[in-house]
Amino acid sequence: MDLTKLTIREAHRGLTEGQFSAVELSEACLKRIADSESSLQAFITVTKEEARKRSQDVDKKLKRGEEIGILEGIPYSAKDMFCTRGIQTTAGSRILEGFVPTYNATSIKRIDSAGAIILGKNTQDEFGHGASSENTGFAVPRNPWDTTRVAGGSSGGSAVAVASGGAFFSLGTDTGGSIRLPSSFCGIVGLKPSYGRVSRYGVVAMASSLDTIGCMARSTEDVSYIMKVMAGSDVFDSTTIKQPVPDYPSLLSGDITDLKIGIPKEYFTDEVPKEIIEQIWNSIEVLKKLGATMKEISLPHTKYGVAAYYVICPCEVSANMARYDGIRFGPAKKDAESLLEMYLENRTKFHPEVKRRIMIGTFALSSGYYDAYYLKAQKVRTLIKKDFDKAFNEVDVIVAPTAPCLPFKIGEKANDPLALYLGDVFTIPVSLAGLCSLNMPAGLVSGLPVGFQIIGPQAAEDRVLNVGYRYEKELGRFPMPKMAILDAF
């Protein structure tokens, strides 16, 4: 049995039935990581000893005949944006190289308390600034379906780890599409929860009115187990919503009869390759066959989303990046002659894209420009949110493509930041409106994964997960890539 191909539920059953031990499960994933890392580059830090120790603790429980929770003994990884106590946390940047947090992010704390086993921290776009994971101070993660192509970003390494069997699930962040896009490019399930559904405490901040904490896994059911543990209000994050956390797994009824699905016409344009649109329509037809009804809707301000986002996001970024000065944490130039020199020298370690976004934000917030840029963009944001509010009066969920293109070649868009920004055209509006969205793998085009989004209103994660669950039940789990590098082992 290839343990790395299992879902969380299958692994849980295997553990409780004594088919294999928690140590064997972790070792299988760690071996997968070791065998494929030179090719895939999904990890900045691998925590072998920590994983072994925690798995042994789970095995002791099993030996004593104690019951274990569904996530107990399940190996996972986290994007390097998550503060993990005692484990290096870099946010993909050299400016935090060697930084070891003294505390765990709330999401990590909850997942660890549920008994899952952390295997390591994943490669990513630095501080979340990118859509391909190429803007990094460390290695660029490669798409396991074709290692000459990007894994998407900014949670690229996380998606690669899950798609390749290096981890059962991975925690990521999604500010403008950073969970959904790599999930689409790597052929896995990825959930961006509503803003405020999962605590952001202990996760390196990018844009504080947009950041969300979510997860990637190989099935919707797996995502539901993770969300049940992770979601919920937190005293350390005053933007978390107070609505109680539903028992997500028990709400997967698999019944979508009479569910009203909105198809936004602005997302199905000639600019998207027709092979991708075809895949999305195939998925929509499946949902129709399963009892849902379709309705064409309009989200008229869609085309302004990228522009609004690339004002709001850099503005908030410029504030959040101000703390990286080498004073309280991170490598420092100790022999600087003045405070200014210290700041200037330490902050050279940022990737150029990070510097660009800080500067756009600094400019747009500066005296004389605030009204024309930031204030205006936040007003356009209201229009975009109102489009969705109006749509959800008529439909229950919205289905749309996740990415406007197939995973592209590494380096192809490296010198054109604007081209990369436009790749977020379908994911950004959802982020601006603070809604939830689930990426589901739809199919393959030229051997590369294509995903579609199931978008729901705020706090409707149970609804979108149920749609994905029914879809998955009908078509079966999406395959995992065949990786040439593993044929040698």
Add this chain to the structure above:
Amino acid sequence: MALTKDQVRHIARLARIKLIDSEIEDYAAKLSSVLDYVDILNELKVGDIEPTYQVTGIKGVWRSDEVKSYENPAELLGNTELALERGQIKVKKVFD
């Protein structure tokens, strides 16, 4: 909007980012192209619209005004590479 080299130097200084002369032109070009793109927002009349700073509408989340001691200040201070004195991080002076 096309940014001049001087504007880029000024923004970099505000952001405490060091740019060498050979980089300024590249940054000016890339930043200007993004600012040109976002001008599309001017197509919309948004004068009377309320801005959305935060989507949840949550306001005024309070906690009680109690002093709580941090469990391990030494560990936290261990994150800095700079010198410590009496539980504080020693930095270069702010004012001359």
